[in-house]
Amino acid sequence: MTWTSRQGLTLPDLVGAAQRRAWAADGHYLDVDLYRMFRQRVQAHPDRPAVIDPRATVSYAQLDVAARRFAGVLRAAGVCDREIVAIRLPNGWPAVAAELAVALLGAVALTFPDGPGSGEARSLLARSRATALVTDRDFADTELPHVKAVLTTEQLQAGTDLAVPAPAADPDAPARILVSSGSESEPKMIAYSHNAMGGGRGNYLRAIYAGRPDPRALILVPLSASYGSLGTVSVQRHGATLVLLDRFDPAAALAAIAEHRITHLFGVATILRRMTSQSAEPDEDLSSLDAVIASCDGLPTPVLAAALDRFGCPISNLYGSSDGVNCRGEYDAPGVETTALSHPDLAVCDFEVRDEQGRALPAGTPGELWARGPMTPLCYVGAPDLDAGRRDPAGWVRSGDHGLLDSERRLHLLRRNSAVIKRGGFTISPAEVERHAGAHPALAEAVCVPVPDEDLGERLCVCVVARPGAPAPSLAELNLFLVEQRGLERRKLPEQLVSLAALPLGSTGKLSRVELSRLAAART
Structure with missing residues (x-):
């Protein structure tokens, strides 16, 4: 399958339709586009808080209305299905609504971090042939021939027309483009389908949430990042309540856990280190936490010990990347080696260990880690050289990292790619x-x-x-x-x-x- 945007950008699925359909037959895909997946959550619990940020608490029904209003403004600006819409917003409910609006229109969301600087934005907009940019930053589009409109969240919220959803998108068609800084001189873009996001990434979250019907997730990283995208998938797939801060502050994060009865905390080693170093308030109550999830090469032993002591729940360490690589380990005792992970989850991502010629190696033998599974992306965007160098004919992705699978098929991370x-x-x-x-x-x-x-x-x-x-x-x-x-x-x-x-x-x-x-x- 090859998808082509209205502006001529082609995105082939390097995994192939037969393998995607096999994963669907195994129940790893929901075979529904992200907006309709979200609508199922709206119908199930319209009054549940969907997003809580410092300015507002927005229910699922209210978020749906906001998404339709945003989509109405985008459509009036000329945005159609099979187009790329760039989103450069800080964490908050408008960022979640903007992504849903793009999916509602049958378009593809390109998300990247908010902040000063225009060089990255211009590069991404030009290479993706995006037709619109949603941003709260000043940005001139005179040098970008495909851009029809640059819209602020204020303009989106001022809309009065509620867009009717476009016809259901092919669930194997692209839905979101993730951005990552790799060894290249420009940020790389990776295209994910509806199934790979809501299915593959959603399956990872299913294991994290462990059947809890009403998870409340505090996301302390940008939603626009690969790791942070778990926030929007939590809403679309799992009906979670997403709690966001304007910026990370350890005292504010600890207070948010108690105030909003957070069940799952998502951060990185630096965040956990600063939170556990913060003096506890006399009435601190973190008892609502079920799990803390970190994403780092290996969680430092002192940080793991401090997090276990402070949060009083298991700590997970995620090994992953925007290229579709994902495996985690869960730890409930200090002093363990956090580069020793669990078995790969076949509903998310399987692994092979290969030598320099790309040949599979036996258990216990270290080599380069290759990954493929239901969350594997379609391809790199506008970068056939990356596809040629990092994907094999069966769609496996070479991570550049080194590890091994032991005799019980547990993954051990030995060395990350040092090019970043x-x-x-x-x-x-x-x-x-x-x-x-x-x-x-x-x-x-x-x-x-x-x-x-x-x-x-x-x-x-x-x-x-x-x-x-x-x-x-x-x-x-x-x-x-x-x-x-x-x-x-x-x-x-x-x-x-x-x-x-x-x-x-x-x-x-x-x-x-x-x-x-x-x-x-x-x-x-």
Whole structure:
């Protein structure tokens, strides 16, 4: 199956219809589009709170009306089915309503993080051929020929017409495009079908929620991110109450658990570390929690111990990525190794371990992890080179990470792909920052490396070599250039600068990033 947008963007399903139908026959797919999946939840409990944010509590019935109103404004702006609509909004009920509105129209939502900076937005809009952007930021669309409208949430809420849903979309057609910083110089986009989101990702949440009919989830990461997308799927598939904050604050997060009787907390290691370091209020009550879910390479032992003690419930660690990789481990005792995960859930994602030639390896043998299952995405968007390098003919996705499956088929994560920098839950592509920093007129070379950080995991350091006769810019000067001249998002800015006479080379004459990382760490 190959889906083509009205603007000519083609998205092939690299898994294939036969395998998708086999998963549907096994009950792993609901075979319904995301808006109609949500409508089933509305009909089941219209008065249940769907989203609670600092400004409003919105019921399922109210969220449905808001989605139809938003869709009416989008339709009046010329948005049709089989188009891409970009959404760049902070966490809040309008972001959830906007995604539902796009699904209602039979269009595809492209979500990416809110924040200052226009470079990422322009790149994503151009490459996806998006026809509309929903944002609360100033944005000029004069250089983007496909964009029909840039709309704010105020404009969407001011609409009066309630759109009638488009005919049901093919559940194997694209529904959402996730954005991730990989090793590429531009963020990569990954297309997911209705079934892969509501079915595959929904099945992962089914295991997390463990049959609870009324989960209340506090999501402390951006809904626009791959991990944060579990928030909207929680509403669409599981009828959860989604609780959101404007920004993460450990005291506010702890208070929200008690106030809203949170059953499931979603965060990353940095978030859990800061929450457990926060002094407890005399009347602190976290007894409503059923589970805490983290997403990190391996949950540090002190963080696991502190989280178990503070939250009084099992802690899960999710190994996953926007490429459709997913497996978790659940821990109820301190001191365990959190890179030892559980059995792959075949309703979500299976794994194979392969050698450098792509051949399967026996149990207990380490190698590269390949993944495929009901949540496997369709393809990369507008990047056939990525598809060629990261997918095999049967649709398996190479993760770039290394691990093994033991004799009982439990997954053990040995080493993550080091081509990205992970800062407090955000993934930064060094290649992207290097491309922009290298454009500074005073620089001959710029290379980005991670430096360890006890709180955030890693921070970004840029190592620079100045052009002959030109002084190297300071960190503040370089970052001003990156924001004002290159449109780089602030969350990607370097936090350290090391100026060198020349970059270190290895024995083969290639750049030694290991030596650069050592130099950067020594100067932290």
